[in-house]
Amino acid sequence: MxxxxxxxxxxxxxxxxxxxxxxxxxxxxxxxxxxxxxxxxxxxxxxxxxxxxxxxxxxxxTPGVSTDLAMVVLIALISRMEVMADGPYRVEHDESKNLTTYHDMLQALINHTDQVELRQTAITNFKLPLKLTEVIQVNSKNSPAIQLADVMIGAALEAGNIMTGHRAEGLDPDDLLALFRDDQLIHMLPDLDFGAQKEFRRGTQASEIIDYFAANFASEDRGA
Structure with a gap:
């Protein structure tokens, strides 16, 4: 366009x-x-x-404002895990610069005790307090679970590149996607069906979520 x-x-x-x-x-x-x-x-x-x-x-x-989407992706992931989890849970993550950078923010989310629920889309709500109780980093060499997750993530990225034409050969995307439920995949794909997208977000509270984060989790050493 x-x-x-x-x-x-x-x-x-x-x-x-x-x-x-x-x-x-x-x-x-x-x-x-x-x-x-x-x-x-x-x-x-x-x-x-x-x-x-x-x-x-x-x-x-504005100082501190960047194009880093790590927090946006983490919030999307947490929102999905909160729906899937039946009760309190802990996340173990490979050693990552992004997780180190956002550790204080994640800990603030875990420690937040106010009751709040805001609608993000037709299928997603952001609800506090979280069921998530702890986020820790571990060396993947000591965690078979993280090693398996890394392999599956790499396979998903390869399949995505094939589906979008960025790669010609590799895993069959249909075979790979069959291993996952729909609610286990988070993706960001462009959609020019503006009517459907408007309906998908009708009545959502995106601006209230931004205001809530600004009021409760902002600090001088963190950007917008």
């Missing part, structure tokens, strides 16, 4: 602006945005392309 090459260039400029936070990188981002077919989706990037939106640029240069 936005033009493949100009859109890719815009994404690269956005990553650079988020990292460097300089006037030059911001100008390059605005220029690259204007070279896309932004008129086809003006509500998404129109403010930046048309007006060099000060609010957008201010958010990008």
């Amino acid at each position: 936005l033009g493949a090459e100009p859109f890719e260039a815009m994404l690269a400029a956005f990553q650079r602006a988020m990292k460097e936070k300089t006037p030059e990188s911001l100008s390059a981002l605005v220029a690259s945005t204007r070279r896309t077919n932004w008129q086809t989706l003006p509500e998404a990037i129109g403010p930046l392309a048309r007006d060099a939106c000060p609010d957008c640029l201010s958010a990008i240069v």
Whole structure:
């Protein structure tokens, strides 16, 4: 919709602006945005392309704000595990820089005792306090369970690359997917059926979730 090459260039400029936070990188981002077919989706990037939106640029240069999606992915994973778990549970994770980075946030979520339930989508709610009681890191060499999980994750990534055309040969995706239940897979795929997506999110409380996190879990040493 936005033009493949100009859109890719815009994404690269956005990553650079988020990292460097300089006037030059911001100008390059605005220029690259204007070279896309932004008129086809003006509500998404129109403010930046048309007006060099000060609010957008201010958010990008805010110290601590980054494009790191680790916390978003972890929250999605926790939300799914909370549904699947019948009672209290512990997560063991391979030694990971991301988990180390977000350990304090995860511990704050575990320690949070206020009763709250917010609707994310038609099939997902975020509910506190969590059933999750502990998150620990272990060396995968000492954990056969984590070794098996690593193998299965690698296989899922390979199958996903084949399904999306990024890889020509490898595991048969249909054979692999047959090993999982639908509720055991979390994926992020683009969907241009805007009507269905709007219905999927009707009545959700995404903004309330953001406000709740900002009010209860924000600190000076953590970004947005």
